[in-house]
Amino acid sequence: xxxxxxxxxxxxxxxxxxxxxxxxxxxxxxxxxxxxxxxxxxxxxxxxxxxxxxxxxxxxxxxxxxxxxxxxxxxxxxxxxxxxxxxxxxxxxxxxxxxxxxxxxxxxxxxxxxxxxxxxxxxxxxxxxxxxxxxxxxxxxxxxxxxxxxxxxxxxxxxxxxxxxxxxxxxxxxxxxxxxxxxxxxxxxxxxxxxxxxxxxxxxxxxxxxxxxxxxxxxxxxxxxxxxxxxxxxxxxxxxxxxxxxxxxxxxxxxxxxxxxxxxxxxxxxxxxxxxxxxxxxxxxxxxxxxxxxxxxxxxxxxxxxxxxxxxxxxxxxxxxxxxxxxxxxxx
Numbered sequence: 001x002x003x004x005x006x007x008x009x010x011x012x013x014x015x016x017x018x019x020x021x022x023x024x025x026x027x028x029x030x031x032x033x034x035x036x037x038x039x040x041x042x043x044x045x046x047x048x049x050x051x052x053x054x055x056x057x058x059x060x061x062x063x064x065x066x067x068x069x070x071x072x073x074x075x076x077x078x079x080x081x082x083x084x085x086x087x088x089x090x091x092x093x094x095x096x097x098x099x100x101x102x103x104x105x106x107x108x109x110x111x112x113x114x115x116x117x118x119x120x121x122x123x124x125x126x127x128x129x130x131x132x133x134x135x136x137x138x139x140x141x142x143x144x145x146x147x148x149x150x151x152x153x154x155x156x157x158x159x160x161x162x163x164x165x166x167x168x169x170x171x172x173x174x175x176x177x178x179x180x181x182x183x184x185x186x187x188x189x190x191x192x193x194x195x196x197x198x199x200x201x202x203x204x205x206x207x208x209x210x211x212x213x214x215x216x217x218x219x220x221x222x223x224x225x226x227x228x229x230x231x232x233x234x235x236x237x238x239x240x241x242x243x244x245x246x247x248x249x250x251x252x253x254x255x256x257x258x259x260x261x262x263x264x265x266x267x268x269x270x271x272x273x274x275x276x277x278x279x280x281x282x283x284x285x286x287x288x289x290x291x292x293x294x295x296x297x298x299x300x301x302x303x304x305x306x307x308x309x310x311x312x313x314x315x316x317x318x319x320x321x322x323x324x325x326x327x328x329x330x331x332x
Contacts, residue, residue, distance in 0.1 A: 003195035005156040005234070007059035008099075014042025014067035014083045016121035016144025019129070022075035023137070034131050036073055039123025039144045040080035043067025046087045047115045049108035053091035054198065056156050067118075070144060073126040080123055085116075090154060093237065097153040105152065109159065109237070117152070121145035155233065158196055160212035161327045163235030165263070166244040167255050168216030171280035173197070174310040175244060176213045179320055196234045201320055209327055212238065217262045232266050239330035240274045242323060245297065247307070248284035252293045253300045274326055277301050278319060282309040 017039025024032040045067055065088060071080030096106040096117065106115050124142030131138055164172040173186050180199030197213045214231040235241060243259060245252050256277065264271040279294050290307060297305045306322065308315035 003055050004057045004060055005055070005196075005231075007056045007154045008063070008151060009059055009154065010064045010149070010151050011045045011118055012066045012149040013045050013118035013147035014120040015069045015147050016040070016042050016123040017070035017072045017080035018143050019124035019126035019141040020073045020075070021127045021139050021141045024076075033136065034127040034138055035075055035077045036126030036128050036141055037075070037078040037080065038073050038126050038129060039142075040070030040072075040082040041123055042070045042120030042144065042147045043083035044085040044116050044120050045118040045148075046085045047094075047096065047106070047108060047117055048087050048089050049092045049094065049111055049113040050089045051092055051111040053089065054156075054158065055091065056094070056154055059154060067120055067147065070120065070123050072144075073123070073141075077126075077128055083120060085120075091156055091158075093157045093159045095155045095157060097155060099151045099153070101153050118148040118150070121147045157236055158198060158212055158234040159210065160198060160235065160238050161209040162240050162242055162323050163212045163214065163238040164242050164244060165214065165232075165235065165259055166216060167246065167249075167259060168218060169249075170216060170244045170246045170255075171310055172213050172216070172244050175278075175280065175308070175316070176211060178310040178313060178316055180211060182213075196231055201323075203320060203324055207324060209324055211242075211323075217259050219258050219262070232263070232268075232270060236268050236270065238273065240276060240323060240326040241270070242276045242278060242319075244278050244280050246281055247279040247290060247293055248281045252279065252297050256297060256300060274330060275301075275303070276306065276319075276322060276326060277303055278306045278308055280308055280310065282307050282314055283312050 019038050020036040022036035024035050067086045068083040070083045073080050092111050094108050122145045124144045127138045127141050130140050176182050176199045180201045182199030199211045201211050202208045245255050294305050306319050
C-alpha cells in the first residue's frame, strides 16, 4: 500500500428538496384545501475516524464528494425524503484544514470520532405550511435551501506513543524491526526509509506501545534539503522522542546537534519534548570507541545515553523499558 499523508478534496452537501403547491380534491370533501408537503433535507458530509486505516491514498483517486439532494414534497401532505449523509472514512489522526492550509477545522484523533463538516440544505415549505385562517388557499411554495461547498486539505499525523528521529542511516529502521513485528526496508545506504512506518512494541503480556519511524533528517531539512521535514508532523503527537545516533559514524555530538537544530527549526513543540538519546551500532565499535563516544555525547546532552546494537539485540530490551517508562510518565 502506498503512503499518502496529504490530500486536497472537494466537498458539497446536498440541496434541500422543494416544497410543492397542491390541493385536496376528494369527491366527498366539500371544501378542499392546501396539502402540498415540504421538501426533505439534503445529505450531510460526515467524516469518520477509522482505526484500521493509516494512509490517505484513497483520496488520490477520489477527490470529489457530493451528497444527494433531498426529495421534493408531494400532495397529501407528503414530505420529501431526507437524503443520506455521505460518510468519508479517514485514518485516526487526520486533521482537516481550510483551503488556505492554515485554518484548522477539525482534528480527528479518536477512533470512531464523527464530524459533520457540511450540513445539507433544509427543504422548502409546501403550501400547506402557509395555510391560516385568513389565507385558506395559499399558492406559495419554497425552493429547497442550497447546501454548502468547500475545498479542504486533509493532513495525516500518525498516532504513536514514541517517535524515532535521527540522521539517515542511523539505524532507526533496524531498531524498529528488532523491537516490533514491523518489517521496514533496511539497507546500508542513506534514505532507505522514504515514508513513515509504525510498529507495535509488546513488553510482556499486558504492556505495549506504538513506535513511529520517520525518514532521516539532514542539515537544512527545514529548508527542503533531503526529504525535508514534512514527515516530522507524524511525531508531533508522540509522548517521547527517541534520538538514534550512529556510533560508528564518528562525530556523534555534531550528529546530535544537527538533528536538534532541525527539530527547533520545525517548531510545534518538538524541541521541548522528552528525549531519549541512544548510541547505536555498538557491534561496529570497539569497547574504547563506544565508551569515549558515549561519554562525549552525555557531556553534550546533559543526559544519560543508552548504548545498543539492534543487530545483536544488546541493550534493546532495557531501552524499550526506558521508553515505556517515559511514555507512562508523559501520559500522566
